[in-house]
Amino acid sequence: MTLIKKIINHTKRFFLLITLLSFTAISITACNPTKLKSEAAQVPQLVTSILSDPKTFNYALNAESPNIFGLTYEGLTNENYETGQIEPALAESWQISDDKLKIIFTLRENLKWSDGKPLTVDDVVFTYNDIYLNEDIPTDIRDTLKIGENRKLIAVRKVDNRRVEFTVPEPFAPFLRSATAYGILPAHALKESIKTKDNEGKPTFLTKWGVDTPTDQIIVNGPYKLDRYDTSQRVIFRRNPYYWRKDAQGKSLPYIERIVWQIVESTDTSLLQFRSGGLDTVGVSPDYFSLLKVQEKQGKFKIYNGGPSSSTTFLFFNLNKGQRNGKPLIDPVKSRWFNTVEFRQAVAYAIDRKTMINNTFRGLGKLQNSPIYEKSPYYLSPQEGLKVYDYNPNKAKQLLIQGGFKYNEQGQVLDAEGNVVRFTLITNAGNKIREAMGSQIKQNLSKIGIQVDFTPMAWNTYVDKISNTLDWDAGLIGFGAGLEPNDSANLWSPEGGSHLFNQKPQAGQKPIQGWEVSPWEAEIGQLYIQGAKELDEAKRKVIYSKSQQITQEYLPTIYLVNPYSLVAVRDRFEGIKFSSLGGAFWNIHEIKIKQ
DSSP states (O other), X not given: OOHHHHHHOOTTOTTHHHHHGGGBOOOOOOOOHXXXXXHHTTSOEEEEEESSOOSOSOGGGOOSSSOSHHHHOOOSEEEOTTTOOEEESSEEEEEXXXXXXXXXXXXXXXXXXXXXXXXXXXXXXXXXXXXXXXXXXXXXXXXXXXXXXXXEEOEEEEOSSXXXXXXXXXXXXXTTTTTTOSOOOOHHHHHHHHHOBOTTSOBGGGGTTOTTSOGGGOOOOSSEEEEEEETTTEEEEEEOTTOSOBOTTSOBSOSOOEEXXXXXXXXXXXXXXXXXXXXXXEEOOHHHHHHHHTTHHHHTEEEEEEEEOSOEEEEEXXXXXXXXXXXXXXXXXXXXXXXXXXXXXXXXXXXXXXXXXXXXXXXXXXXXXXXXXXTSTTOOOGGGTOOOOOOOHHHHHHHHHHTTOEEOTTSXXXXXXXXXXXXXXXXXXXXXXXXXXHHHHHHHHHTTTOEEEEEEXXXXXXXXXXXXXXXXXXXXXXXXXXXXXXXXXXXXXXXXXXXXXXXXXXXTSOOOBSOOOOHHHHHHHHHHHHHHHOOOHHHHHHHHHHHHHHHHHHOSEEEOEEEEEEEEEETTEEOOOOBTTTBSXXXXXXXXXXX
16 A cells, blocks of 8 residues: 555545544634534434545545545445454455465345446456556555565456456465455446546546546445535535445445535544534544543533554654665765664663653553554564563663764764764644654653754645655654554565655656665565465464564664544444444444434
């Protein structure tokens, strides 16, 4: 997956973002929840908020959040966020060949698109062969369909009118959980745009279904379809009358007729609207928890706590030794510091994460020590041998000296050449939690003699630096995670588009000379390849355990705090199966509004 996708987690389930995005505050925008509240009496609806406008209505070209696609599209399979199991979606069943290289899916009968036209095997083949596997379409999905060390693509073919066959170049354990969950797209609405070229010879698909497209032209297969989009105000969804799911009595799902996303660019404003009854749900940040908890009964809502969330937050240094046009991406003096493992370990020991939990997270979080989610079966716990870095400033100072650094009379850290150790730490401005974490890191490192210039910056500028220009020292960021480690393979593959700490230039970027991959870095990448093709669960655990041990030894990413997954939801909804992986509304199709 790409950088943006990993930052915000899975695009399949939007409502998880209600929790993740609740920690970002930008500015205040106007809206009218009173009008929506009055309309709620006329139609069963859910009203929530998002922080900014959607960027596209084209599923294949999406790389950002918020996005509409968790409500509007489904794939062949789906993940049950209550059990963690892979379940049938558009496909009612599948068969895996003895050699594990072929998977044949059987589609449900009488599937339809939101315009009433049949959804068939031809749509599945079109979606993969003409869009996801098409080199002319710059979709991030294609990276996840490249398998093994040679990065060969999957093959997709029609078997008959209800069956479609996927062939992988080698056994691929995460296949059902990842590759088949991508949304199926309508051939009848999009095929012509793939064939037609613009003046530059590019498919007109690249400009198809932007946010300026009339909503009635967006053809979907999910539980909801777009009804209305008012820029900087709201996105409104209506239930898809042709959605395939039905309840035990044969009633078409979903039950809730309408979903409204208010675009509210401030979490403080969202909180006010929730407390006044204008919103039905709101993400609960540590700042809000105590205030809301005492109002649960009076406000007729419940705060759901899913325990540690599936997101990761980490500090990372720029380890890239490359140059562009003869100029180093990063000051060679700083590069030597950052590429000294004792330096990174010292920084890890110097960060007081327990204080960070108590102060910034109000006690609503846990220490994070691994890139793999603790609820994953492949997680290696400290009790099983995972190295951890509990707060120990004396140990940090010892490691700095061991790494060739020294102290002057003022207590400042100097390198072997006498340079004062000082670097800039960047993150995205407006994220209050992350800004507080960065401020504490600056304070903690000053106690061991390291000077940090903490500089929050605009989101677009931040992303451009860490994934394009690559001229930065250290960063603070959050990535999504899940039960399957391979979902983060693009972070750990040296060739991956999200390999932040030592980024290789991506397509369309300026070349880099002298880019190097460390042996430990290459080994982690190889372990992720091995883990993906190993089908024995016990052996997969061993492989990913080793990858975690290497990660924690060499610390390309210094993990900090795993916040609790907290969301407040009105009592009038029934059928909530809250999950830290999927949030409160991952099962939106079966949630009802109480009479």
